[in-house]
Amino acid sequence: MSARREVRPSDSPFVERVTRVTYDAAVRELSTPDGTWDLVVLEREGRTLVLQTGLITRPVELENDAGDAYLAISFKPGVFLAKQPGVKTVDRGIVQPIVSPRAFSMDGETLEIPTFDNAEDLVARLARRGLLARDELVADAARGDVRAIGTRTLQRHFVHALGITPKQLAQIQRACRAVELLERGVAPAAVAIEMGYSDQPHMTRALKALVGRTPGQIRAR
């Protein structure tokens, strides 16, 4: 492997997971939709870049050189930046200005650049300063909790907080689970049935569009 990847869960009510990746060689890889948005600290050629990347709805190709590294704080569905909600950031990355070797600026606040181990400190500061918002309706729906709610209302909440519709999120979540099962070696026909695709070609099309790979390519990894 030319990349070392560490993922850890989080006990923060806002954070889904924290990921750190270090590249030992030049790698081109696809970043695929996973239903979360991230705050990313990117180390490239000795420079640090802080990005707020919105949800993506299609695969994005990333080019990395040896020595590059990034840290990603992925937020739970329903959590968003009050001034930069999902609707403004979907399929985009917003660069946050660096103000000193150890700090960056966001929404007029100066904040310490996070590390893999202290990511929750930054999140707690964002929450304390009122920069983080949480839409319970979206959080529950994304977890699969069922509520009697007009779908148009839910749609509006989703588009504001995440930038995508409930249906799009469900498709992304389903594709992610399908990839997990295919990587575990479950037969594509069985995965298609289990994930509720109408048939195997339907799953293949959906995975191509969202993940950029066919079931055969996913299994061959």
Add this chain to the structure above:
Amino acid sequence: MKITPFRIDVSQTVLDDLRDRLARTRFPESPEGWSAGTDSAFMKRLTKHWLEAYDWRRHESALNAHPQFVADVNGTPIHFVHVRGRGPNPTPLLLIHAFPDSFHRFVGAIGPLTDPAAHGGDPALSFDVIIPSLPGFGFSGHTAMSVDATADTLAALMKGLGYERYLAGGGDGPIPMAMSHRHAESVAGIYCVDVGYPDGNTDFASLGPEEREFAQWIHAWWMREGAFNMIQSTKPSSLAFALNDSPVGLAAWLMILFASGAEDRVEERFTLDSLITNAMIYWVSGTIGSAMRSYLESARAMYASPAAPPRGRSDVPAAVARMPLDAPLPRAWAERRVNLVQFTEMARGGHHSSWEVPDLFAKDLRDFLVTLRRRSR
């Protein structure tokens, strides 16, 4: 094996008819309290709750949040919940319900079992869970089957899903024990809260003092509470007419075992809502008749070959949990019946541990996994 996705979707006609029947219940003049069977005051409370507060559609949606399928297993439709574990290399776990419960008995444990990391457990100890409705029960085909035929059907389901080796159980002993005898090559371990009881095939002379006390307790229990078994093993149809026609009658009969041992705490142990949901699964599917008849099928299978030697000890590694509100199961009896590798004296809960204390239940299963992995090294 043909598999089709399934969602519970009860027609409004069935729900309207149910409401009508509940509203027109003719309550019998039976004494209050549990001394003569199901308590009439309790049943009146449950019925009022069913009519005024219980929302089937909400529970139907909650059940439908779990992916469900129907597989054609040798001609019998078998309904099952199938949730994959999150974590490296999850272990397949077949969860087997019994009477008078349903697949619903396990839904509270799905989260802790499939996603331990989110419930304070180790992600390396996650399970793929497969929760069938037994043949003759709930949303499976209405074919009553004996314990052995059920064991064969569930083994065929697992094979059809591509699972070569798996753990089985989660509650009552008979079906997982039958699977361990008949499908030892597939069953890597069984997990039970009971392992059968002293009966006509038991060599009482060899029992230790604790086991003898247990045998006496069980004998008294059969005399005090066991009549349901005799009825269902001999004349289930005589009762099925009434229970398939009266939702309150059905719910009262199902209470037989839920109340056992701690009648005064039944509502806090199970909640009215979940007891009603369990009864609803029998009611909307119209399966109380075939469910009760499964006892008759087992009795027939047993008497069909009276000369057959009684089954010996099960050799598959077994974990047994002794529940404080269940029979006082001695470790020695468990060792006599199964290849015991783990015996847990649970802190809380009764016979339906996955329903009453799902987190403890899931933790005990994770411990079992650790025990099995240690043994196989």
